[in-house]
Each structure stands twice: as structure tokens, then as C-alpha cells.
Amino acid sequence: MERTWRWFGKNDKITLGMLKQIGVEGIVTALHDVPNGEIWAQEQIHVLRTYIESYGMRWSVVESLPVSEGIKYGSPDCDTLIENYKQSLHNLAAEGIHTVCYNFMPVLDWARTDLSHANPNGSTNLYFSHAQFAYFDICILKRDGAEKDWSPAILEEVEQLKRTMTPEDDHRLVENIIVKTQGFVSGNIKEDDEHPVELFRELLSLYKGITRDQLRENMRYFLNAIMPTCDECNIYMCVHPDDPPFPILGLPRIVTNDEDIAWFLHAVDNVHNGLTFCAGSLSAGAHNDVVELARKYASRTSFVHLRSCHIFPNGDFTEASHLGGRADIIELVRIFERTNPRLPMRVDHGMTMLNDAERGYNAGYSFLGRMFAMGQVQGILATVDRELGIDYKQPGFFD
Numbered sequence: 150m151e152r153t154w155r156w157f158g159k160n161d162k163i164t165l166g167m168l169k170q171i172g173v174e175g176i177v178t179a180l181h182d183v184p185n186g187e188i189w190a191q192e193q194i195h196v197l198r199t200y201i202e203s204y205g206m207r208w209s210v211v212e213s214l215p216v217s218e219g220i221k222y223g224s225p226d227c228d229t230l231i232e233n234y235k236q237s238l239h240n241l242a243a244e245g246i247h248t249v250c251y252n253f254m255p256v257l258d259w260a261r262t263d264l265s266h267a268n269p270n271g272s273t274n275l276y277f278s279h280a281q282f283a284y285f286d287i288c289i290l291k292r293d294g295a296e297k298d299w300s301p302a303i304l305e306e307v308e309q310l311k312r313t314m315t316p317e318d319d320h321r322l323v324e325n326i327i328v329k330t331q332g333f334v335s336g337n338i339k340e341d342d343e344h345p346v347e348l349f350r351e352l353l354s355l356y357k358g359i360t361r362d363q364l365r366e367n368m369r370y371f372l373n374a375i376m377p378t379c380d381e382c383n384i385y386m387c388v389h390p391d392d393p394p395f396p397i398l399g400l401p402r403i404v405t406n407d408e409d410i411a412w413f414l415h416a417v418d419n420v421h422n423g424l425t426f427c428a429g430s431l432s433a434g435a436h437n438d439v440v441e442l443a444r445k446y447a448s449r450t451s452f453v454h455l456r457s458c459h460i461f462p463n464g465d466f467t468e469a470s471h472l473g474g475r476a477d478i479i480e481l482v483r484i485f486e487r488t489n490p491r492l493p494m495r496v497d498h499g500m501t502m503l504n505d506a507e508r509g510y511n512a513g514y515s516f517l518g519r520m521f522a523m524g525q526v527q528g529i530l531a532t533v534d535r536e537l538g539i540d541y542k543q544p545g546f547f548d
Contacts, residue, residue, distance in 0.1 A: 150453060150485060150494035150530065152523065153177045153209050155514065158197070162508055163516050165204040171520050172527065175209030176201045177250075177495055186217040188233045191240035198244050209493045210452050211241060212250040213389075216371065221255055222355050223367050231371060235378040242382030248493065250425045250452050252389040253368050255359070255400040256352045257331065259392040259430075264325050264512045265501060266467055272502040274468040275513050277393055277433070280306035284314065285322050286398060290346065292353070298399060302463075329512045353398060361401035365412065368403060372417040379421035387425040387451035388413065393466070394434035406436055407445070414449055423449045426485075428476040429456035429497055433466045439476045440484070447488040455481065455526055456497040468498050468513075471522040478526065482533045490539050496522040 153175035154168050165176070180189050180197065198208045214237055217230045224230075238249070252258065262285070266276035283303045286295045288311060296304060327349050359367075372386070379386055394405035403409055410424060424446055431437045443450075457474030460466045471478055485492055499518030501510075510516060534540075 150482070150490065150492045151175050151209060152527065152530075153493045153495045154519070154523075155212060155495055155497075157181060157511060157514070159200070162510060163514075165201065165206065167516070169204050169206065171523060173523075174206060175493055176206050177210040177212045177493070178208065179211055179213055185215045186219065186230050186233060189214065189237040189240055191243055194240055194244045194246070198246065208244075208246050210248045210250055211246060212452075214238070214241075214249050214251060216251050216253060218256070218352065218355060220371050221253060221364065221367055222359050223363075223370075224355075227370075228374075231374045235375055238375065238378050238382055238384050242384055247383050248385045248387065248451055250387050250389055252391070253364070253371075253404060254391050254402065255356050255364070256349070257327070257397070257400075259330055260326055260397060261330060261512075262322060262325055264329060265506070268500065272500040272518065273506070274500055275498060276465070276467045278465050279303055279463065280310060280465075281322060282326070282397070283307050284310045285326055288314075289319055289323060290350065290353075290398070292350075292399060294399065298396075325512075353400070356400055359401065361403060364401045365403050365416070368413060369416045372413070372419075372422055376417060376419050376421060380419070383421075385421050385423055385451040387423045389425040389454075390427050390430040392427070392430040392433065394430055394437065405434060407442060410442070410446055414446075423451045425452045425454060426450045426481075427454035427456075427497065428478065428481055429454060429458055429468065432475040433458040433460070435460050435464070440480050443481050443484045447484050450485070450488070450492065453481075453485055453492055453494040454497040455494055456499075456522070468500070471496060471499075471525045479529055479533070482526070482529050483536070486530070486533050486537055486539060490534070494526075496526055 151174050152172060154173045155177045158178060158181050180193055183189055201208050219227055219230050261275045262278045262281040263276040265273040267273055280303055283299045284307050286292055287307055323346060327345050388404055390404045391402040396402050426443060428439055431442060432439045455478050457469045457476035457478055458466045459469040459474045496519055498513040499515050499522045501515045502518045505515035505517050
């Protein structure tokens with residue numbers, strides 16, 4: 150697979166020069182300074198593309214060209230937002246960029262409760278606690294009817310947390326759930342927003358009355374509208390699974406499992422409508438057999454995120470080593486290398502290790518932790534390619 154890396158533009162503390170040294174071939178990025186819903190100008194795309202190419206790499210995948218909330222919940226200006234999206238696709242294709250990763254998750258792009266959960270080896274990882282998230286939902290967000298969405302066991306843990314959580318703990322939970330995991334990915338809430346909880350409540354209110362079936366129909370409407378543009382421009386749209394892959398905050402989630410994936414692929418049956426196979430997101434759901442999903446949907450996968458999660462007995466989950474967890478990355482590499490050995494792949498989240506924590510990297514996007522993961526995955530790729538008789542040579546290392 151093509152070794153790619155998610156890079157957050159010229160302001161990213163991780164430079165393209167650093168990435169070139171560690172064998173990255175393709176860059177996964179976006180125009181992060183363009184507000185959601187506005188057109189990506191071809192000139193801006195061109196400037197960023199040529200900057201990437203000046204370092205000997207290519208802009209492999211857009212992650213992401215955000216689907217505006219208005220498209221997801223069906224606002225009155227939905228069609229205008231879709232037209233803007235189509236023009237952005239035209240402009241990307243004109244610059245030779247043909248793979249777009251996006252998501253259809255309402256409000257939250259991804260959710261964790263702890264961004265620096267301690268590992269036994271001294272590193273840290275991202276972590277999701279059901280009890281902590283329920284506490285945020287019930288006691289901080291104060292969402293109407295939130296208690297009905299949680300089990301008696303979780304509600305009992307929430308009662309215990311009420312006796313121990315401090316204002317500082319509450320603030321950290323808000324930062325972790327709706328600020329630090331969202332603002333750097335063209336999210337709805339930025340790190341300098343003064344009242345993130347109030348803004349978050351307003352965003353949730355937009356989805357009042359939006360059921361799972363309605364959200365599905367809105368996704369179908371969006372995909373049907375853009376597919377003629379994708380056909381014309383040879384743009385591959387690949388939706389990212391919901392993270393985590395189950396309903397949260399009373400919001401419907403529609404890309405969580407086998408049935409969901411089958412639904413959207415058949416709802417708009419077009420080769421340009423495909424999947425970002427995020428092994429991490431899928432492995433965070435105990436209901437998912439990640440290897441079987443890869444076998445079933447490899448031919449409709451346009452982009453791969455290789456990471457893995459470990460689920461604890463109570464349902465909490467954490468990011469695991471790229472050689473551990475539920476995802477079985479070695480077998481996933483075998484499956485995708487057989488299908489398309491030039492499929493773009495990135496290692497996705499990594500541990501925070503050594504001096505990563507001092508560098509101010511975005512949550513989940515450390516340098517040394519991801520470099521370590523990339524080394525693990527490159528070793529897997531080399532071994533699997535030898536098994537399959539694929540000529541493996543990492544450009545620039547042995548020339």
C-alpha cells in the first residue's frame with residue numbers, strides 16, 4: 150500500500166521534510182482554513198499541491214472535504230451547500246486529486262474522554278470511558294432525556310463520579326470531548342470558542358427529530374447529487390466509519406457495522422461511492438468482525454486507516470498497539486495487498502511517547518508514536534509483499 154501521513158498544513162509542527170525522511174510517499178490533508186460549506190478554490194488547492202510535491206511527495210487523499218451540518222440534517226440551504234461541494238470536487242480533480250475521505254457523523258467528528266491515558270510502558274493513548282462520557286452527557290451537557298440512553302450500571306458509575314469530579318475535571322472533559330478532538334479537523338468548535346458547551350447544545354438542537362432513517366435518506370440525497378460530478382471527474386468518495394461505532398448523545402449513527410456499510414453502498418451503487426476502511430473505528434465496536442468486513446468490502450475500499458483498538462470487559466476502549474488489539478492488522482494488510490497494492494494507507498492515531506507530549510501535537514497525531522507505528526506497518530508490508538510475490542522496495546532508502 151502507499152504509505153501516507155495525515156498532515157495539517159504548513160502550520161503543522163510536523164514538517165514535510167520530517168515526513169520525507171521516514172519514507173512517507175503520500176500526504177493526506179485538507180484546506181483547513183476554508184470554512185465548512187465554502188468552495189475550495191483551485192488556486193488554493195494548486196498552491197498546497199505544488200508545495201507538497203516540492204518535497205518529493207504527492208497529495209494522495211483529501212481528508213477531509215467536510216460535509217456541512219446543513220447537508221446532514223437537511224437545512225433549507227442544503228442544495229446550495231451541495232453545489233459548493235461539487236465545485237470543490239471539480240477543482241480538486243483539476244489539480245489531479247481524486248480520492249476524498251469524508252464522514253456523515255452529526256456534530257462530532259470523533260469522541261474520546263481521555264487524550265493521554267497511561268499505558269504500562271510509560272506512553273499514553275486515547276481512551277473512551279462510557280461512564281465519563283455519560284457524566285458529560287448528563288451532568289455537563291444536561292441533555293434532555295440523557296439518562297434513558299444509559300444502562301443502570303453506567304448510571305451508578307455516574308453517581309459515583311458526581312461525588313469525585315472537580316470543576317477542573319469537568320473542564321478537562323469538555324476540552325477532550327468537544328474542543329481538542331474537533332477544532333483541528335475543520336470541526337464545528339474551535340479552541341478559542343468562549344462557550345463551547347452552549348455552542349455544542351445549539352448544534353445538537355439542529356438534529357431534533359432527525360431519525361436514523363432520515364439521516365440515511367439525507368446521505369443518499371447527498372451521494373446521488375454528487376455522483377454525476379464524481380463520474381465526470383473520476384473522484385472516489387470514501388466515507389469514514391463512525392467513531393465510536395455506536396449512537397451517542399441521542400444522535401443517530403449510520404456507518405457503524407456490516408449492515409450500515411452494505412446499505413450505503415447499495416443505496417447509491419456507483420464505483421465512486423466507497424469506504425474508508427478505518428480498522429480502528431470499526432474495532433472499537435465489539436459487534437464488528439474487522440477482518441471479515443475487510444474481506445467483504447476490500448473491493449469498495451479507496452483508503453485505509455490502519456490502527457487497532459482494545460475493548461475492556463465493561464465496553465470502554467483504548468487505542469492499542471498496531472501489532473495488537475482487535476483489528477489484526479497483519480491479516481488486514483494481506484487482504485488489501487491482494488486487492489490493490491497501491492491503495493493509500495495511513496497508520497492513523499499513534500501513542501504519545503518519548504518527548505511527543507512536549508511538542509504540542511494534535512490529539513492522537515503524535516510524531517514519534519506514529520513514526521513507530523509506521524515502522525511496524527512497513528515491516529508488515531514488506532513481509533506480506535514477500536509472501537504474495539509483490540516486488541517490495543521502499544523508495545529512497547536503498548537507491
